[in-house]
Amino acid sequence: MSEEGKERSLNFIEEIVERDLENNTHSGRVLTRFPPEPNGYLHIGHAKSICLNFGLARNYGGGTNLRFDDTNPVTEDTEYVDSIKNDVKWLGFEWENEFYASDYFDELYAFALKLIGDGLAYVDDSTSEEMAALKGTPTIPGRPGPYRDRSVAENLDLFERMAKGEFPEGSRVLRAKIDLASSNMLMRDPIIYRIKFAEHHRTGDKWKIYPMYDFAHGQSDSIEEITHSICTLEFVSHRELYDWFIEKLGIFPSRQYEFARLNMTYTVMSKRKLLQLVNEKYVAGWDDPRMPTISGMRRRGYTSRAIVDFCERIGIQKRDNLIDVSLLEFFVREDLNRISTRVMAVFEPLKVVITNWPDEKSEVCRVENNPEDPESGHREIYFGKEIYIEAGDFMEEPPAKYFRLKPGGVVRLKGAYIIQCDEVIKTDDGRITELRCSYIENSKSGEDVSGMKVKGVIHWVNAVEAVEAEVRLYDRLFKAENPAAEEGDFKDFINENSLTVVKALVEPSLLKATSEDKYQFMRNGYFVLDPESSSPHTLIFNKTVGLKDSWK
RNA sequence: UGGCUGAUGGUGUAAUGGUAACACAGAGGUUUUUGGUGCCUUUAUUCCAGGUUCGAGCCCUGGUCGGCCAACCA
Numbered sequence: 024m025s026e027e028g029k030e031r032s033l034n035f036i037e038e039i040v041e042r043d044l045e046n047n048t049h050s051g052r053v054l055t056r057f058p059p060e061p062n063g064y065l066h067i068g069h070a071k072s073i074c075l076n077f078g079l080a081r082n083y084g085g086g087t088n089l090r091f092d093d094t095n096p097v098t099e100d101t102e103y104v105d106s107i108k109n110d111v112k113w114l115g116f117e118w119e120n121e122f123y124a125s126d127y128f129d130e131l132y133a134f135a136l137k138l139i140g141d142g143l144a145y146v147d148d149s150t151s152e153e154m155a156a157l158k159g160t161p162t163i164p165g166r167p168g169p170y171r172d173r174s175v176a177e178n179l180d181l182f183e184r185m186a187k188g189e190f191p192e193g194s195r196v197l198r199a200k201i202d203l204a205s206s207n208m209l210m211r212d213p214i215i216y217r218i219k220f221a222e223h224h225r226t227g228d229k230w231k232i233y234p235m236y237d238f239a240h241g242q243s244d245s246i247e248e249i250t251h252s253i254c255t256l257e258f259v260s261h262r263e264l265y266d267w268f269i270e271k272l273g274i275f276p277s278r279q280y281e282f283a284r285l286n287m288t289y290t291v292m293s294k295r296k297l298l299q300l301v302n303e304k305y306v307a308g309w310d311d312p313r314m315p316t317i318s319g320m321r322r323r324g325y326t327s328r329a330i331v332d333f334c335e336r337i338g339i340q341k342r343d344n345l346i347d348v349s350l351l352e353f354f355v356r357e358d359l360n361r362i363s364t365r366v367m368a369v370f371e372p373l374k375v376v377i378t379n380w381p382d383e384k385s386e387v388c389r390v391e392n393n394p395e396d397p398e399s400g401h402r403e404i405y406f407g408k409e410i411y412i413e414a415g416d417f418m419e420e421p422p423a424k425y426f427r428l429k430p431g432g433v434v435r436l437k438g439a440y441i442i443q444c445d446e447v448i449k450t451d452d453g454r455i456t457e458l459r460c461s462y463i464e465n466s467k468s469g470e471d472v473s474g475m476k477v478k479g480v481i482h483w484v485n486a487v488e489a490v491e492a493e494v495r496l497y498d499r500l501f502k503a504e505n506p507a508a509e510e511g512d513f514k515d516f517i518n519e520n521s522l523t524v525v526k527a528l529v530e531p532s533l534l535k536a537t538s539e540d541k542y543q544f545m546r547n548g549y550f551v552l553d554p555e556s557s558s559p560h561t562l563i564f565n566k567t568v569g570l571k572d573s574w575k
Numbered sequence: 576u577g578g579c580u581g582a583u584g585g586u587g588u589a590a591u592g593g594u595a596a597c598a599c600a601g602a603g604g605u606u607u608u609u610g611g612u613g614c615c616u617u618u619a620u621u622c623c624a625g626g627u628u629c630g631a632g633c634c635c636u637g638g639u640c641g642g643c644c645a646a647c648c649a
Contacts, residue, residue, distance in 0.1 A: 032590080062649080098648075151647060154647085158645060159645075161577045163645095165645090192647090209644075214647055216647090235646095256581090256643065259644085260643070342581050345586075350599050352599095365609075365611095394607095394609085435608055436608095471608090571611065
């Protein structure tokens with residue numbers, strides 16, 4: 024993937040992998056995993072993790088398991104499983120195996136039994152308040168509770184009966200017996216199993232007890248013989264526990280490494296917050312084009328290539344970061360510029376009548392589909408007596424250096440003729456309703472022998488063949504650069520103008536658009552058909568991102 | 576006030592004891608039948624204080640500042 028001749032420097036995880044390869048750790052095998060919890064849709068932060076995990080495997084001849092971390096039946100659902108699989112595939116990655124932590128519930132249960140047998144786990148009947156009180160604080164060590172020294176036999180009996188559903192939810196837990204005085208709070212006898220009677224999306228009502236993250240994740244890694252288990256920084260303090268279980272259980276020594284999660288300006292990146300936006304209807308759903316979700320970005324017209332390029336550019340590190348969303352947009356534009364079909368669409372139509380054009384005459388114009396791609400060919404559009412231009416492309420009293428249309432001025436109609444503005448028609452109250460222009464006869468695009476030099480080129484649509492379309496314009500979802508870091512509720516910083524809907528007139532070639540096709544509405548931005556459209560009668564386009572605009 | 580972890584332009588990322596570089600963003604120019612693209616130029620960086628060294632962004636010591644940890648979430 025790196026440019027030839029010049030070697031890309033390795034990030035710290037690649038260095039670890041290369042060192043392991045050199046030392047023949049795990050016989051030179053590299054197996055990573057991507058472990059989402061199916062309780063929400065994937066976002067751009069997950070894309071970073073996906074690119075890391077799958078990219079590592081790809082570069083070092085290994086594989087990546089997709090493993091759903093489904094240990095909490097209360098929040099998880101198959102809808103999320105399906106969306107996650109779809110998003111990973113769309114990003115262009117293939118997993119070695121599709122696994123579920125719930126596949127391992129029997130083994131995990133056996134692991135718990137072993138710990139109890141070894142005197143390393145016990146059943147605690149305390150309430151969560153009592154437990155919290157006995158746990159101490161970071162500066163005050165915890166104290167043992169009354170159940171800590173139960174016999175192995177009693178623990179075994181109680182735990183088996185928990186599993187059978189003999190005790191009510193929340194009445195007892197299984198805890199690892201480690202060190203109540205540890206400076207790491209997670210080592211102060213962490214809960215490893217709790218009672219829940221909820222229906223699990225895969226195991227149904229088979230289980231009445233479910234393992235906690237710390238007693239499922241690392242063990243799942245071990246069972247699959249994952250060599251490099253990569254997660255985000257907030258799990259650093261879990262690593263001590265992760266290693267403790269591997270040692271006490273005597274299972275495959277997977278190793279955990281942590282990197283900084285992605286943060287991006289003007290959005291939020293936690294599933295909890297995104298779920299709130301969905302549930303409280305601030306957005307239309309997880310795939311709302313304003314969401315930082317993979318599905319939202321896809322619907323908005325972002326390409327997987329742009330997202331993958333972005334993830335590669337931002338790198339992997341351990342320091343906290345807040346990445347400028349304009350970097351993502353740069354990669355989106357870069358990709359779209361080379362692949363999108365150029366078309367014309369007018370958002371705020373201003374009627375132009377070509378006075379010296381014969382009434383019924385329609386003339387074909389041949390326009391390039393994509394100047395960046397010689398293979399893309401041309402298409403035909405028709406020029407006629409009555410057209411629409413963008414209202415903003417005409418100014419009655421323009422500032423200096425304005426080189427679009429003005430009274431008495433000339434402008435090139437993209438792909439067609441040069442016109443001159445002869446007359447401005449207004450209502451009584453001064454509103455401009457129509458322009459009367461004349462075209463320059465021998466100035467047609469491609470066969471221009473007029474000798475005129477025209478600085479301005481504007482887009483247009485022919486009144487008789489233009490098609491109406493709804494266009495959804497998006498702005499950032501939040502007004503604050505880092506809403507999650509602001510004081511108070513992040514929702515107070517929602518940008519209430521993040522969606523603007525306009526009616527546009529577009530060229531008829533758009534009638535056959537699909538949501539796979541990427542378009543550039545010339546001089547405006549990149550657009551994609553929304554899946555809600557039912558062509559040909561309700562065309563709906565999403566604005567992916569605007570063109571850069573150096574005119575102000 | 577415990578433990579863990581981190582600190583390089585506005586934002587990211589490199590430089591692995593030897594000239595602080597690349598990208599984005601900003602500014603300016605040029606080309607252009609998109610005020611797009613391309614091309615060129617430009618602004619701006621090692622948290623602080625000591626130490627080791629011929630030489631420190633990098634190593635050592637001490638500070639400062641940020642993040643994470645006291646869910647029957649992951």
